[in-house]
Structures are given as structure tokens and as C-alpha cells.
Amino acid sequence: MRVRTRATLWRMRWLIAAACVGTAIAVVLLQVRPPGPATTPVVVAAHDLSAGVVLGADDLHVRHDPDPPSHQPAAEDLIGLRMSVGLPAGMPLATTMLVGPGLADGAPPGTVVAPVRLADPAVLSLARPGDLVDLYLAPADTGGQREEADLITQGAVILSLPEAAVDDAGPFGTLAPPSSGDVVILAVRAGDAIALTGASGFAPFRAVLRDGTPE
Template identity: 40%
Template sequence: MRSGRLWFARHRRPILVMLMLLAVWFTVRAAGPASPTMVRVMVASQDLSAGRRLSSGDLEVASWPAGLAPSGRLSADPAGQVLAAPVREGEALTDARLLGPGLLRGLPAGTVAVPVRLTDPGSAALVRAGDHVDVIAGTASTWSADEAGGSSRSSPATIERPARNALVLAVSGHTRAVGGETGGGVGLGAVGGGVTTGDDDALAGLLVLAVQAGEADRLAGAVTGASVSVVVLP
């Protein structure tokens, strides 16, 4: 008993110091930030090009802190939808990256997205998402004969700008591969100067423009049957 008291007296100071350190450690631990809430986020499993039609293999599910997860993140598999802009490996995919209503987020009320196909699909490679363009619609002069009386009439060539200062939301397209062949080869980029594999001919030369609803009908009518090009504004 006496030896125990002597041992405690001899080691009392280090024991008290150790107990104080433990008390400080528990206090700091209790006051520290709690573990963040994690959420599931769909991210690109590889670099993806603009105009790519997504497949399930293009994406994977990652766990992100809720405070870092972007708004508009996808909750369902977007397989079959088309990318409006390039996406880097590991980047979270949101609705604003897809052709669809998300492209109009943050734009003025009354803005609609209108697809316009350029007559020369290759010129789409010179346009980037975020550019402002004027749409040029041209028709050639025509001549027709009156079947009944032999008279004829001609229609003059026309050039008009059915949309001015339109914001380019997305550029998709089938590009020409290195070596001159079209198909799966890598060519000039569509959106943002990235690369695209041109995986869908239906998207060749297609721009998606943001215009006011009142301008959309005029634009659609003007480009029907016309030669369509754009002027990129400074």
C-alpha cells in the first residue's frame, strides 16, 4: 500500500499532464467539424466531346460532399442524350451540359432554343458555344413558265438575316477526320475547340441558338429551303 502511494507521488505530475492532454484532445475533437454529408454524383469516366450521344459506359457514380455537388446534377442515367459541350474526365455532369431545357438556365424570360442547320456542315467547326451570330438565309433566283399561256416569271435571289446577335448554346456535328475521311476519326472540335468523334450524322452542322420566342417563327420560316450560314460577331 505504501509502495503504491510512493509510486503515485513520484509519477503524479506526468499523470496529471497526460490527463490534461487527453481532456484537450477530446475537447478539440468534439468542437471540430462534423463529417460532411455525401451525395451521389454522375461524373464522366473519360474525356467526352461535344455532340457525343451518351452511353452508360461514359459515366460513373462518385460520392461527393453535398456542399461541393453542383446544382442541376443528373439523378437518372442520361444514356441517349447529346452533350452540348465537352466534359473532362471526372467532371460532374449537369443538365446544362445536355441538349435540352437546361441550356436556357439563367437566360432572360421568353428565350427559346432553336436548332439551325448550316448548309456547309464543316463551317460549324468555326463556331463555339458562347459566340453571338447573325443567321444569313439566302435563296437563289428562280424562273418558272406558265403551263397554260407560255408566259414566264422569275423570282429574284434573296438574302436576309432572320436572327441577329443570337447566342450559340451548342454546336454539334460530324467532323472530317484526319486524312480526309468522315466517320469515327478525330477532327476539328465543335464546341469550345475540343475534339469530337462525329458519332451521329443527324447532328451534322447543327447549331442550337437562343432567340426570343417572337423571333423563332421568323427564323424557322426563313431557313426552310434556304442556304443557311452564320456570321460570328466580335
């Protein structure tokens, strides 16, 4: 029996040798193969999300991606926040898709938030959120009821501008009449709110950009 076994192994020696060589090559390849790309946990929509939904744990799923998007938040930081846009299932969430603080949150202490319609559309192309403006009511805007421009409020902070500034000129180079698109959101001193509201019944305000900090 022992002789027969040795004879069988002798006949299969090349097959056994090939199997050993193959195993050795496989072990070497596993050791020298470069590691896979590093991955990062990414929070994605567990199902289709609609704009306005308040996120809960069931709305979120974490997967590992090699190339995560920027502004990638952690899952625990998203729970309780509101979506500003719709998102299909499986798409990563980003902080830019969430509803941010309201305009009132950006108003300086001691101010109130008020929408104001401006008579000078050209100012909108020069202003940026955070800029300061003084508001005047000019004689021409009151139908002759006032003889000189009245300063209504100083150092009002621009919180929001129209999406498209109105800077179109008429056929003779004159600015087009003011429209609802000329409304800006301002943070004004609380003491000026009454005067601002009353003066707004006459006409749009003339705005003058200024430097400095809110008073």
C-alpha cells in the first residue's frame, strides 16, 4: 500500500508542484497589492426627501465613499434640521441644502427688520448684504409736500437684496420706474421704525451707501 501511494504521488508530482507555486504566488500578490482608496462616511438620503421636511434618523443613511462631497455634515448634526431643496434617495446631503438662520438672526442688537422700497434702482447694483445705508425722503418723492430731503434713518444694515438688481435704463438713459423688485430687507434702529413706516406711505426712499458700523 505504501509503495502504491508513493507511486501515485510520484506521478502527480508536477501537479502538486504547480499547486504549491500557485499558492505562493497568490500569497505574494496579496501582500504586495496596494490598499484600496481611503473612504469617508457620507450621509445620504435614505429615501426621497422633499423640500421643507424636517430630518429624522429614518431619513438618513451612512455609506462609505472614496470621494465625499464638500460641506459634508455628520448624521447627528442633521437631525431636526429642515431641507431647503428636494433630494432623491441615495444622494449625499450637504450643509448648503439646509435652511439656514432667518434674516432676523442676522440683525444687530437693538434693531428691527423691515422691508423698504427704494427709488434708486442703481443703488442695488452697488450694494451688498452687510452694507450700511442712510434713507432719505426727497421733496420730489412727496409731491411737493416737503421742501427738503428728510433723513429717516441712519446706518441701516442691508440683510437681503432682490435676486436681480434693477439697473435697466430707458431709451434716453433714464432709470426705469421703481417696481416691487426694488424692495430690500433692512435692519433699522428700533427707534426709527415708526418714522420709517409712516414715511413709506409717501414714496420710495432714497438710499445713500455709507461706511462704518451700525450706530
